[in-house]
Amino acid sequence: MTESTKTILVLGGTGKTGRRVAARLTARGLPVRVGSRAAATPFDWTDQDTWAPVLRDIDSVYLVFYPDLAFPGAADAIRAFTRLAVDGGTRRLVLLSGRGEEEAIPSEQAVRDSGADWTILRASWFFQNFSEHFLLGPVLDGQIALPAGSVAEPFIDADDIADVAVAALTGDGHTGRLYDLTGPRLLTFAEAAAEISRAVGREVGYVPVSPDRYAAAATAHGVPVEQVTALTDLFTRVLDGRNAHLTDGVRQALGRAPRDFTDYVRDAAASGVWNR
Structure with missing residues (x-):
């Protein structure tokens, strides 16, 4: 396996997977540009004037689209960005996609058609949504409310996703691969909440709510209306049981099993992030 020594662009480089990817690449002594x-060189998906400067002298790109590939306009942006990247000399693209998101498929196809060496990572729900993102507040408040019913989800650790991304960005054998990434077991949101409860020593409950009630609560907490609509629609469709099965994508990419939710919960609790 050979490792790239040219600059790697990590989009979403301050986000859950991006900052982990950037940290791993930096630890290897590889040149990294955070998007x-x-x-230092600002990047904004909504401002195409920022794209060319951040792509200058870039060999490989970890592609993360904000807010989500399921949102309107994502495929057009991915297509335009990858065309600019390849025309400028970028030879490798690794796209983070969403498992079970039909709306993400046009973006995936744009990467496939780009002319670059490509790898696609279809990930299930991150463990870290409970500790670093929109579910942190509900965990601290003691109640997680989502339009997910009793569906089971194969939650995955963002560290596993980052490890796969780094392998695809720096090594051989991943070109033309689509890795379907899940954790090692299925959990309902109620079961996930129960594990967190045991770890923190207080009750954290799960309440299934209707999409309308979820949207109203998100709006009341200041989430922009257009994002509320898209997110509610996405959650309602993706959390319908379509992802309630496991895959061995992490093992295919890395030769090891993915991390278990219990290990994540133990470490997150020990970090103090869930202390009220």
Whole structure:
């Protein structure tokens, strides 16, 4: 296996997977450029004038689209960005996609058609949504409310996703591969909440709610209306049981099993992130 020594662009480089990818690449001594609005060379998906500067002298790109590939306009943006990247000399693209999201398929196809060496990572729900993102507040409040019913989800650790991404960005054998990434077991949101409860020593419950009730609560907490609509629609469809099965994508890519939710919960609790 050979490792790239040219600059790697990590989009979403301050986000859950992006910052982990950037940290791993930096630890290997590889040159990394972080793509974010606050970076030294700013990058913004909504401002195409920021695209060319961040792509200058870039060999490989970890592609993360904000807010989600299921949102309107994502495929057009991915297509335009990858065309610009390849025309400028980028030879490798690794796209983070969403498991069970039909709306993400046009973006995946744009990467496939780009002319670059490509790898696609279809990931299920991150463990870290409970500790680093929109479910942190509900965990601290003691109640997680989602339009997910009793569906089981193969939650996955963002660290596993980052490990697969780094392998695809730096090594051989991943070109033309689509890795379907899940954790090692299925959990309902009620079961996930129960594990968190045991780890923190207080009750964290799960309440299934209707899409309308979820949307109203998100709007009341200041989430922009257009994002509320898209997110509610996405959650309602993806959390319908379509992803309630396991795959061995992590093992295919890395030769090891994915991390278990119990290990994540133990470490997150020990970090103090769930202390009220």
